[in-house]
Amino acid sequence: MSVSRRTFIKITGVAGVGLTLGVTYKVVSGPGQPATDAAFAPNAFLRIDTDGSITVVVGKSEMGQGVSTALPMLLAEELEVPFERVAFEFAPAHAAYGALGMQVTGGSTSVVQSWVPLREAGAAARLMLREAAAREWGVPASDIEMRDAKAHHPDGSTLDYGELATAAADVDVPKNVALKDPSEFRLIGTSQNRLDIPAKTTGEAVFGIDAGPSDARVALVARCPVFGGTLRSFDPAPALAVPGVDEVVELSNGVAVVANGYWPAKQGRDALLIEWDEGAGSTLNDEEITRRFKSAIQAGGGVAEQHGETDAAFAAGSDPIRATYSVPYLAHATMEPMNCTALVEDGRCTVWAPTQWQNGPSLIAGGARQVAGEMSGVGADNTVIHTTFLGGGFGRRAETDYVAEAAELASMVEGAVKVMWSREDDMQHDFYRPASHHEFMALLDDDGMPLAWRHDMASQSIMERLMPGWLPDFVRNLTVTRDGVDPTAVEGASNQPYHVPNFRMAAATVDLPIPVGFWRSVGHTHTGFVVESFIDELAHIAGKDPYQYRRDLLGEHPRHLAVLDAVATAASWDSPVPEGRARGIAVVESFGSYVAEVAEISLEDGRPRVHKVWCAVDCGVIVNPAIVQAQMESGIIYGLTAALYGRISIEGGRAVQSNFNDYEMVRMGEAPEIEVLLVPSGDEPGGVGEPGVPPIAPAVTNALFALIGRRVRELPVQLA
Numbered sequence: 001m002s003v004s005r006r007t008f009i010k011i012t013g014v015a016g017v018g019l020t021l022g023v024t025y026k027v028v029s030g031p032g033q034p035a036t037d038a039a040f041a042p043n044a045f046l047r048i049d050t051d052g053s054i055t056v057v058v059g060k061s062e063m064g065q066g067v068s069t070a071l072p073m074l075l076a077e078e079l080e081v082p083f084e085r086v087a088f089e090f091a092p093a094h095a096a097y098g099a100l101g102m103q104v105t106g107g108s109t110s111v112v113q114s115w116v117p118l119r120e121a122g123a124a125a126r127l128m129l130r131e132a133a134a135r136e137w138g139v140p141a142s143d144i145e146m147r148d149a150k151a152h153h154p155d156g157s158t159l160d161y162g163e164l165a166t167a168a169a170d171v172d173v174p175k176n177v178a179l180k181d182p183s184e185f186r187l188i189g190t191s192q193n194r195l196d197i198p199a200k201t202t203g204e205a206v207f208g209i210d211a212g213p214s215d216a217r218v219a220l221v222a223r224c225p226v227f228g229g230t231l232r233s234f235d236p237a238p239a240l241a242v243p244g245v246d247e248v249v250e251l252s253n254g255v256a257v258v259a260n261g262y263w264p265a266k267q268g269r270d271a272l273l274i275e276w277d278e279g280a281g282s283t284l285n286d287e288e289i290t291r292r293f294k295s296a297i298q299a300g301g302g303v304a305e306q307h308g309e310t311d312a313a314f315a316a317g318s319d320p321i322r323a324t325y326s327v328p329y330l331a332h333a334t335m336e337p338m339n340c341t342a343l344v345e346d347g348r349c350t351v352w353a354p355t356q357w358q359n360g361p362s363l364i365a366g367g368a369r370q371v372a373g374e375m376s377g378v379g380a381d382n383t384v385i386h387t388t389f390l391g392g393g394f395g396r397r398a399e400t401d402y403v404a405e406a407a408e409l410a411s412m413v414e415g416a417v418k419v420m421w422s423r424e425d426d427m428q429h430d431f432y433r434p435a436s437h438h439e440f441m442a443l444l445d446d447d448g449m450p451l452a453w454r455h456d457m458a459s460q461s462i463m464e465r466l467m468p469g470w471l472p473d474f475v476r477n478l479t480v481t482r483d484g485v486d487p488t489a490v491e492g493a494s495n496q497p498y499h500v501p502n503f504r505m506a507a508a509t510v511d512l513p514i515p516v517g518f519w520r521s522v523g524h525t526h527t528g529f530v531v532e533s534f535i536d537e538l539a540h541i542a543g544k545d546p547y548q549y550r551r552d553l554l555g556e557h558p559r560h561l562a563v564l565d566a567v568a569t570a571a572s573w574d575s576p577v578p579e580g581r582a583r584g585i586a587v588v589e590s591f592g593s594y595v596a597e598v599a600e601i602s603l604e605d606g607r608p609r610v611h612k613v614w615c616a617v618d619c620g621v622i623v624n625p626a627i628v629q630a631q632m633e634s635g636i637i638y639g640l641t642a643a644l645y646g647r648i649s650i651e652g653g654r655a656v657q658s659n660f661n662d663y664e665m666v667r668m669g670e671a672p673e674i675e676v677l678l679v680p681s682g683d684e685p686g687g688v689g690e691p692g693v694p695p696i697a698p699a700v701t702n703a704l705f706a707l708i709g710r711r712v713r714e715l716p717v718q719l720a
Contacts, residue, residue, distance in 0.1 A: 044059075044091070044094070044096045044097070045058075045059070045075060045117075045121045046075060046079070046122070048125070048129075048162065048168075049162060049165060050162050050163070050165050050166060051162055052085070052149070052161065052162030052163075053087065053162070054079075054081055054085050054086050054087065054161065055086075055087050056071065056072035056075050056086060056087070056088045056089075057088070057089055057091045058071050058072070058088050058090055058091060059071075059096075059103060059114075061090075061105040061354075061355065061356045061358075061387060061393065061397070062196055062389055062390065063354075063356070063389075063390035063391075063392055063393035063394075063397070064390070064634070065110070065689045066194060066624065066627035066630070067110045067111075068088050068194070068196045069192060069193075069194040069195045069196065069627065070111055071088075071110065071118055072086050072195065073192060073623055074114055074115065074118040074119050074122070074188070074623065075121055076187055077119065077122065077180065077185060077186065078120070078121075078122030078123040078126060078179060078180060079125055079149075080146045080148070081148070081161070082148055082149060083187055083192050085149050088195055090387045091358075091387070092358075092384070092385065092386075093358035093367065093368065093369040093383075093385035094358075094359060095359060095361075097358070097359070099113070100361050101359060102361055102367075103357070103359035103360075104356060104360070104367065105357075105393070105398075106356055106357075106398050106518060107518075107522075107591060108590075108591035108592075108593070108686070108688060108690045108691065109591075110689075111623055111685045111687070112684070112685055112686065112687060115684065116179075119179050119180075120179065123180075124173055124174050124177050125168075126146050127141075127177060128173065128174070129146065129151060129161055129164045129168045130146050131171045132151075132164045132167035132170075132171055133153075133159050133164055135167065136159065136164070136167060137153055139153065139154070149161045151164060182621065188621070189621075189623070190624070191624055191625045192624055192626075194626075196389070205389050207336055207354060207388050207390070207391050208336065208339045208352065208353055208354030208355075208388045208389075208391070209337075209354075209391070209420070211341055211352035211353075211386065212343070212352040212416055212418055213341075213343065213415075213416040215415065216341050216415070216416035216418045217260060217413075217415065217416070217417050217418070218258070218260070218261055218262050218417075218420055219257060219258045219259070219406075219409055219417050219419050219420070220256070220257055220262075220268075220269045220421075220425075221253070221254045221255065221256045221257075221409075221419060221421075221425075222255045222269050222272055223253055223254040223425070223429055224253075224276045224277075224278065225276070225428065226279065226282050226652065226654050227281050227284075227513040227514050227515060227653055228279045228281040228513035229277055229278040229279045229281065229282070229653070230276070230277045231250070231254060231255065231274070231277070232275040232276055233274075234248075234250070234255050234272055234273060234274040234275070235272070235273035236248035236272065237273075238272065238273055239257050239268035239269065239271045239272045240268070241271070242264055242271055244259045244260045244263075244265075245259045245265070246258050246259055246260065247413060248272070249409060249413065251409060252408060253401075253404075253405065255269075256405070256409050257269045257272065258409070262420055265420075279513075279653075280513075281513040281653035282653040283652070284514075284650055284652075284653045285650055285651050285652065285653075286328075286650050286651070289435060289510075289512065289650060290437060292510050293435075293436070293459070294437060296458040296508035296509070297437065297439055297458045297508055300508070301457070301458065301483075301507045301508030301509070302483025302484045302507060302509075303483050303504065303505070303506050304483070304487075304493070304494035304506060304507055305494035305505045306503060306504040306505070307502070308452070308503055310452055310453075310503060312502075313451060313502040314441065314452055314454065317443040317451070317452065320441045320442060320443050320452075321441070321442045321443070321444070321537070321538065322441050323537055323713060324438065324439050324440070324713060325437075325438040325529070325530040325533065325534070325713045325714065326435070326436065326437045326713070326714050327435060327525070327530075327714070328647040328648060328649070328715065328716070329432040329433060329434065329435045329516075329647070329648035329649075329650070329655075330432060330642055330646045330648060331426075331427050331430045331432060331433075331646075331648050331657070332393075332394045332395065332396035332430055332431075332520075333426075333427065333663060333665070334391060334393060334394060334396055334426070335391045335392045336354065336391020336392060337420070337423055337425065338396070338397075338401075338402040338421040338425070339354070339402065339419060339421060340352070340353045340355075340403045340405070340407075340419050341353070341406060341416060341417070341418040342372065342376070342403075342406040342407045342409070342410035342416065342419075343410055343415065343417075344376045344407070344410040344411045347382055348383070348384070349373060349378045349384070349411070350383075350386070351372045351383065351385050351403060352386045352388060353368055353385060353386070353387065353388065353403050353406075354387070354390040354391065354397055355367070355368045355387060355397055355398075356395070356397040357397075357400060358385050359385070366380070366400075367400065368385050368403045369383050369384075369385050370383075371403055371404050371407070372403050372404070372406075372407035373407075375403075375407040375408040376407040376408065376410060376411040378411075383407075394519060394520040395518030395519050395522070396430065396431065396517070398517070398518055399431050401429075401431075402419060405419045406418070406419040423658075423659050424658045424659055427648075427655065427658050427663055429515075430515070430517075430648075431515045431516060431517025431518075432514065432515065432516050432648055432655075433516070433517075434460045434461075434462065434489070434516040434526075435459065435460075436457055436458065436459035436489070436526050437458050437459070438455065438456070438457045438526075438530045439455075439456045439457070440453075440530070440534050442534070444538065444542055448538075448541075448543065448544055449499075449542070449552065449553065450499075450538055450553070451500070451501060451502060452500070452502040452503075453500040453502070453504070454504045454505075455493055455530075455531075455534075456505075456506050456507075456508070457489070457493070457505075457506075457507050457530075458507070458509075459507070459510065459526075460509065460512055460516045461486040461509045461516075462486060462488050462489070462516055462517060462518060462522070463486045463487070464486060464509060465515075465516065465517075484509070485506075485507045486509060488522050489507050490523060490527065491522065491524060491527060491590070492523060492527035492528055492531060492589075492590060493505055493523075493530070493531055496527075497554055497557045497589065498553040498554065499553050499554075499555065499556065500553075513653070514650065520638055520689075520693055521591075521639075521691065521693040521694050522690075524588060524590040524690070524691075524693070525642070525694060527694075528586070528588040528590070528693075528695060528698060529643075529697045529698050529701075531588075531698075532586040532587070532588065532695065532698035532699075532702070533698045533701055533702065533712075533713065535550065536586075536698065536702045536705065537711060540705070546584075546585055546702065547573050547585050550564060551564065551565075554587075559589070559594045559618050559681065560587055560594055562594070562616075562679050562681070563594045563616040563618050564585075564587045564616075566596070566616035566677050566679050567587075567597060567598050567614050567615065568596075570598075570614045570616065570675060571585075571598040571600070571614040573585070580602050580603075581601060581602045581611065581707070582601060582602075582706035582707035583598055583600045583703050584601070584698070584699045584700060584701065584702030584703030584704070584706060585699055585702060586694075586695040586696075586699040588691070588694040588695045589691075590691045591686060591687030591689075591690055591691050592619070592620065592684075592685070592686030592687055593618065593686030593687055593691040594617070594686075595616070595632070595691045595692055595695050596615070596616045597613055597614065597615045597616075597636070597692075597696055597699045598614040598699060599612075599672075599700045599703050600612045600703065601700060601703045601707065603708070603719075607644075607719070608644065608700060608703075608717055608719070610640060610670075610700060612673045612675070613636050613640075613672050613675070613699070614674075614675050614677070615633075615636060615674065615676045615677065615692065615695075616676075616679050617632055617678060617688070617691065617692070618679040618681050618683075618686075619685060619686040619688050619691070620681055620682075620683040620685045620686045621683070621684065622678060622680075622685075623685065625678055627688070628676075629676045629678070631689055631692060632674070632676045632688070632691075632692040633674045633692070634692065635689075635690065635691065635692025635693040635696075636672075636692050636693075636696050638692075639692070639693035639694065639695075639697055640666050640696050640697075641665050641666045642697065642715065642716070643696060643697035643700050643715055643716060643717060644664075644666065644700075644716055644717055645664040645665065645666070645716050646663070646716050647716055697715060700717070704719075
């Protein structure tokens with residue numbers, strides 16, 4: 001076996017090199033696989049070497065959201081080290097880096113899930129280092145102060161953590177550690193420089209598209225353009241005639257052209273003669289999808305939430321207020337298109353991937369490690385995943401289709417192979433944000449407040465794809481609400497915060513061949529828009545100010561109220577708006593955080609122009625204020641792009657849009673000024689990667705109504 005220096009020390013117990021904390025290790029080996037450290041406990045996060053270097057192992061994927069800085073801050077806080085002493089590296093794919101073996105980055109959970117374990121890892125290490133110093137000096141450990149990565153003797157002498165690392169390795173890991181009171185925090189709550197920025201600035205950062213052996217060949221895969229279609233036949237000869245093309249290989253989902261570079265691989269793929277069996281989905285289009293949504297609602301969906309006597313209230317009332325909303329499919333459009341490099345050699349599969357999902361429990365289809373092991377034929381135990389930086393994820397890289405392609409192809413050819421997707425591949429073979437259709441009905445009481453509220457929606461189910469019907473009922477009950485409703489479809493609507501005595505929310509699932517998946521803020525992307533738009537409609541019908549109307553209905557939700565008041569104050573909501581402009585407001589709770597936004601807009605050439613966005617966020621304890629601010633800004637631009645431009649149209653069973661010429665983005669010249677207010681609270685941390693997205697679309701469309709008196713009920717905004 002090839003054994004690293006660090007592994008050798010852990011196996012043999014020889015002292016003198018360093019301390020690795022918090023994990024019970026075992027040697028895992030397989031045919032052709034070198035020894036690796038396999039963590040059993042959740043604290044495999046810290047290394048301190050005799051040279052004084054301190055490395056935090058980050059078990060989450062860095063896709064620009066800042067986890068490679070925020071997570072080391074948690075550990076460094078309890079370890080009592082200056083942050084400039086800290087470095088990070090990405091964790092291997094392993095069960096230690098997630099609950100039940102689920103090593104995944106998504107749902108704005110990185111800080112939430114790491115809040116206690118990483119602090120405990122730092123605190124335990126500090127106690128072990130302190131005990132080592134106490135033994136060295138022959139004084140009680142309680143007499144030693146730990147700060148600035150040093151142990152401080154009562155007489156003023158010090159020992160650096162690096163000097164203590166060897167001895168600390170012999171100290172038992174404490175089972176229970178006390179964590180700091182927030183009043184004692186020195187790092188948490190401060191804006192530390194991001195650890196990933198230097199490498200990204202110099203170009204040293206390795207993204208998936210950069211990774212893998214230098215002699216890896218490049219492959220492009222031809223996939224059926226119609227969702228659900230399959231390969232009927234192909235002629236490889238024209239592709240093989242292209243200079244630089246080496247091989248043409250049939251895969252499970254298409255045909256791969258392997259070449260000595262991207263351009264010959266693309267030319268070879270373009271030259272392929274392929275006949276597809278397009279299947280029954282080849283006639284599907286937007287109109288048919290909408291018809292199916294409406295039919296599903298009429299047939300009745302599963303009840304996600306109800307209270308009061310909704311049917312009786314509507315039966316006793318008259319002329320209910322009705323509104324219909326719809327949102328389209330959306331692509332993730334990450335800056336870095338999908339890619340993955342794989343090498344299958346001597347019974348071992350090695351993968352270099354920009355993945356959000358490294359490892360999964362056996363109960364589910366699995367993460368990149370499980371999928372690569374299956375597709376390569378060597379099994380997960382003989383598969384190694386090297387996680388790189390991600391050039392954007394937004395949920396797309398939690399899928400493993402691109403990993404499966406690379407692993408399968410690598411098992412069929414010699415040497416390493418890098419499967420690369422073009423922008424068109426990426427746009428037309430995505431796992432899209434589901435389209436959805438929403439029908440509302442409401443009654444107002446004599447004071448103009450909602451007496452009854454009914455919301456029916458139809459869409460595809462993300463969870464049904466991930467947790468298919470053959471799974472045991474007890475597993476499905478963990479992921480599906482009563483009546484079979486997908487919770488990711490109704491989140492933010494079934495639990496909308498406004499006080500309504502009689503409430504019913506139902507959802508129908510429509511089976512379609514279009515692949516759908518998690519898109520930044522998931523169900524809140526559409527429920528935030530429709531709920532905040534409809535409550536705005538009710539406010540105007542009642543003749544009330546939209547901000548005050550929300551305030552009156554949020555009496556039982558102080559955190560909603562706090563951000564709503566903060567953003568209204570910052571935007572001077574009650575002051576006159578400049579001529580030709582209007583403001584709209586929205587507030588959404590998602591992923592444990594509360595965000596309110598005000599958008600100030602005008603019309604330019606018949607299109608909405610967003611001049612400024614005010615954003616107030618309560619995400620509980622703030623680890624790094626600068627990262628929170630950046631993520632709110634990022635979410636607002638991402639959500640604004642979807643509101644103004646985002647649409648994947650379906651025609652002939654395939655995606656119409658293919659690149660940024662017809663799937664447009666908000667560009668620098670039209671980006672609004674953004675002001676972010678951090679609303680303090682003592683609550684546990686919430687997410688920040690996604691909660692900035694949901695409020696921006698309704699804030700903009702509500703402002704449009706205030707400006708032109710026209711309600712926008714379908715996205716993207718089309719005024720012509």
